[in-house]
Every structure is written in structure tokens, then in C-alpha cells.
Amino acid sequence: MEVTHHHDAHESHEMADHGREHHVEDWNDEDFVLSWIERQKARAPERRRQFAKLRALIPRKPEDQFRYVNLGAGPGFLEEVLLEHFPHAQATLVDGSLVMLGAARQRLESYGSRVEYVQANLAMPEWAGAVSGPFDFALSSIAIHNLRNPYRIRALYAETYHLLGHGGMFYNLDYVRPARPSLAPLGRWVSNDAEADLSRGGGHDMPGTLLEQLVWLSEAGFACADVVWKSMNTVILCGLRDHLHMPEGEGEEHGHDHGGGEAHAAH
Ligand SMILES: C[S@@+](CC[C@H](N)C(=O)[O-])C[C@H]1O[C@@H](n2cnc3c(N)ncnc32)[C@H](O)[C@@H]1O
Numbered sequence: 470m471e472v473t474h475h476h477d478a479h480e481s482h483e484m485a486d487h488g489r490e491h492h493v494e495d496w497n498d499e500d501f502v503l504s505w506i507e508r509q510k511a512r513a514p515e516r517r518r519q520f521a522k523l524r525a526l527i528p529r530k531p532e533d534q535f536r537y538v539n540l541g542a543g544p545g546f547l548e549e550v551l552l553e554h555f556p557h558a559q560a561t562l563v564d565g566s567l568v569m570l571g572a573a574r575q576r577l578e579s580y581g582s583r584v585e586y587v588q589a590n591l592a593m594p595e596w597a598g599a600v601s602g603p604f605d606f607a608l609s610s611i612a613i614h615n616l617r618n619p620y621r622i623r624a625l626y627a628e629t630y631h632l633l634g635h636g637g638m639f640y641n642l643d644y645v646r647p648a649r650p651s652l653a654p655l656g657r658w659v660s661n662d663a664e665a666d667l668s669r670g671g672g673h674d675m676p677g678t679l680l681e682q683l684v685w686l687s688e689a690g691f692a693c694a695d696v697v698w699k700s701m702n703t704v705i706l707c708g709l710r711d712h713l714h715m716p717e718g719e720g721e722e723h724g725h726d727h728g729g730g731e732a733h734a735a736h
Contacts, residue, residue, distance in 0.1 A: 494615070496564075496565060496566040496568070496569060496615075497565075497566055497567070497568065498568075499568045502566060502568040502569055502572070503568070503572075506543075506544050506572060509546070515668075516546060517550070519610070519642055519703075520546065520547050520550040520551075520610070521550065522642075522698055522705060523547065523550075523551070523608060523610070523640055523642060523705070524550055524551055524554055526640055526697060526705070526707070527551070527555070527606060527638075528638075528713070528714065528715045528716060528719070528720075529555065529558075529605075529716060530716050531554060531555055531556065532556075532557065533555065533557060533558075533716070534557040534558070534559075535555070535557075535558055535559070535605040535606065536558070536559045536560075536561070536603075536604050536605055536606075537551070537558065537559075537560055537561070537604055537605060537606035537607065537608055538560075538561040538562075538563060538600055538602075538604045538606075538607050538608070538629075538632065539560060539561070539562050539563065539607075539608050539609065539610075540563050540591060540607065540608070540609040540612055540613065540625075540629070541563070541564055541565075541591060541609055541610075541611075541612020541613060541615065542560075542562035542563060542564050542569075542573060542612075543564060543566075543569045543572075543573065543610075543612070544569055544572040544573050544576055545562060545572070545573035545576045545577045545584075546576075546610075547608065547610055548560050548562065548573070548576075548577050548580070548584065549576065549577070552577070552580050552583060552584070558583070559583050559584075559585070560580075560583065560584050560585070561584075561585045561587060561600050561604070562584060562585065562586050562587065563587045563588075563589050563591065563596060563599070563600060564586075564587075564588065564589075565588065565589065565590045565591065565592075566588075567588055570586050570588055573586065574586060587599050587600055591612075591613070591616060591625055592616050592618075592621060594624060594628060596628070597628040597629075597631070597632060600632065602631075602632035602633065602634065603632060603633060603634030603635075603637065604632055604633055604634065604637060605633075605634060605636070605637055605638075606633075606637065606638050606639070606640070607629045607632060607633060607637070607638075607639040607640075608639075608640050608641075608642075609639075609640070609641045609642065609643065610642040610643070611642060611643055611644065611670070612643070613625065613641060613643050614643050614644050614675050614676055616676070617676055618676065619676050619677055619681070619685070622676055622677065622685060623685040623688060623689060624689075626639070626685055626686055626688075626689035626691070626708065627688075627689040627690055629689070629708075630689050630690040630691055630708065630710060631690075633710045634710075635710070635711060635712070635714075636710065636711065636712050636713070636714035637710040637711075638707065638708070638709055638710065638713075639686075639691065639706075639707070639708035639710075640697075640705055640706070640707055641682075641705070641706040641708075642703070642704070642705045643703075643704065643706070644670045644671030644672070644675045644702055644703055644704075645671055645675055645677060645678055645679045645682055645702050645703075645704050646671065646672070646673060646674070646675040646676070646677060646678045646681075646702070647671070647672075647673065647678070647702055648678050648679070648680070650673050653672055653673040655701070656669060656670075656671060656672060656701050656702050657669065659701060666700075667700050667701050668700035668701050668702070668703035669701070670701075670702060670703045671701065671702025671703055672702065675702070679696060679699070679704055682704070682706055683695070683696065683706070686706060686708045689708070690710075691708035691709060691710060692709055692710065692711050692712075693707075693708070693709040694706070694707070694708050694709075695707045695709075
């Protein structure tokens with residue numbers, strides 16, 4: 470268990486989870502963390518749909534065994550969805566905040582030894598030594614943008630790549646910066662039409678645009694980098710380490726995909 474504490478890395482002058490309020494986020498501050506967790510209740514249906522997407526994107530049958538690491542796991546909301554659906558999955562939760570990990574421990578108590586809790590600072594490369602790979606999946610939800618520094622995020626993607634085993638996949642649900650600053654107001658405007666169900670998160674101060682994020686994943690070593698879901702400035706990025714491993718009999722009709730794209734004859 471790593472106990473690196475770099476307070477500054479946890480503070481950011483960012484737009485809050487909805488991209489509306491400006492305030493300082495201090496994930497080591499108990500009051501801030503408990504009120505953040507409380508505020509998520511109002512967003513539970515939206516978040517539940519996002520977590521269901523991550524669940525659906527894991528190409529494993531419920532009876533399969535696999536291990537995953539969750540980067541910036543927070544209070545373990547995603548684990549409630551995944552560990553319930555995949556009763557043989559093992560989760561490693563990495564977070565810099567002891568308050569968050571304490572909340573996760575409480576929430577996930579019934580899953581016992583299927584969950585491992587690791588306090589580590591993702592802003593420092595040493596975090597990777599605090600967990601033991603290889604993992605089948607690396608997941609993250611609304612966390613990595615907190616690192617702010619594009620160089621650091623690209624390095625984190627490389628560290629994550631090296632923790633994955635053969636066939637490993639990385640899914641990062643996070644906010645991106647609009648392709649141009651002039652598009653930022655549109656992200657807030659869409660929330661006026663609730664029925665449209667477009668996400669409000671993200672904004673002009675996020676560390677990377679979607680295209681930059683895809684380049685960072687490729688540069689980190691992932692054979693294939695893609696965006697598998699996007700709603701305004703909230704995205705699920707996918708990094709495929711090498712091959713796509715599907716459950717037996719599912720979707721192998723195009724052969725073993727090495728992620729390098731298929732050769733198409735020129736017409
Ligand atoms: C917005 S919360 C999201 C929590 C959880 N993934 C979710 O979706 O409910 C961001 C999380 O990232 C963690 N975090 C922020 N900066 C971090 C860092 N440098 N190292 C490790 N964890 C960090 C925070 O402690 C917090 O738990």
C-alpha cells in the first residue's frame with residue numbers, strides 16, 4: 470500500500486462535476502468529499518446509465534473471472550454495478566484520498582476480499598508500483614482530468630498500458646475540452662433541454678480535446694485508441710492493448726484484431 474501524499478495534485482480550480490460552478494476541489498478534505506458524495510445522489514440516474522455503459526463494454530460473460538483496476542475510483546459507485554453483474558471479478562481501487570477510500574470500504578464491505586484498496590497519487594509515476602498487474606481491464610470515471618497536466622496524463626496512459634495483460638482494455642470515462650473554445654457555451658446550453666439527455670460535463674479548462682486524448686492513448690502504446698461513446702464533452706475513451714478478446718463464439722468473424730486497422734483494397 471502506497472502512501473504518497475501530494476496535496477497540490479488534488480486541488481484544482483476546475484468547473485464542478487456539471488461544468489457550472491467554479492470552486493476548488495480538495496479530495497483530501499473530508500467535508501468536501503462527503504458533500505461531493507452527497508451531491509451525486511441527485512445525479513444517480515445519469516451516473517447509473519454511464520456506469521451501465523462501462524459494464525456493457527466489458528466483453529466478458531457474468532460467470533467469467535477477471536481483474537480490473539479503477540483509477541481514481543472514489544467511493545466505489547462503479548464497483549457496485551460491476552461486482553454485482555460479474556460475481557467473479559476482482560477490483561483494485563486506486564485513489565489518492567483516504568476519505569474516498571474509507572467511503573468505498575464502507576459501501577463495498579459486502580464484497581470482502583474481491584476488492585483491494587490502494588492509496589496512491591496518480592500524479593506521480595510511483596502509483597503503478599503500488600498495484601500488482603497484470604489486469605484484464607483498467608477503468609476510470611471522471612477522475613483523470615484532475616491531473617490537469619497533459620504530459621502527466623499521457624505518462625499515466627503509458628503506465629496503465631504496462632499494467633494490462635494480453636488482450637487488456639482501458640476505458641476512460643471523462644471530460645474533454647471542446648474542439649474550439651468558442652464551442653464551450655454550447656455545452657451548457659444543451660442542458661436547457663432535459664429530454665435531449667445531453668451531458669453537461671467538461672469545458673474549456675479540461676486538459677485535452679477528444680483528438681488530443683486519442684493521440685495520447687496511441688503514443689502511450691495502445692494498439693487501438695477510439696472513442697466508444699460521446700455526449701457533448703463527456704466521452705468514453707477506449708485503449709486496446711493488442712487484441713480484442715471476446716468470449717468464445719462471440720464476434721471473432723473478422724479474425725483476431727491486432728488493432729492496427731484492416732487493410733482495404735483501393736477502389
Ligand atoms: C470526481 S471524483 C470521481 C470518483 C469516481 N471515479 C466516480 O466516478 O464516482 C474524482 C476522484 O479522483 C480522485 N483523485 C483526484 N486526483 C487524484 C490523484 N492525483 N491521485 C489519485 N486520485 C485522485 C479523487 O480523490 C476522487 O476520488
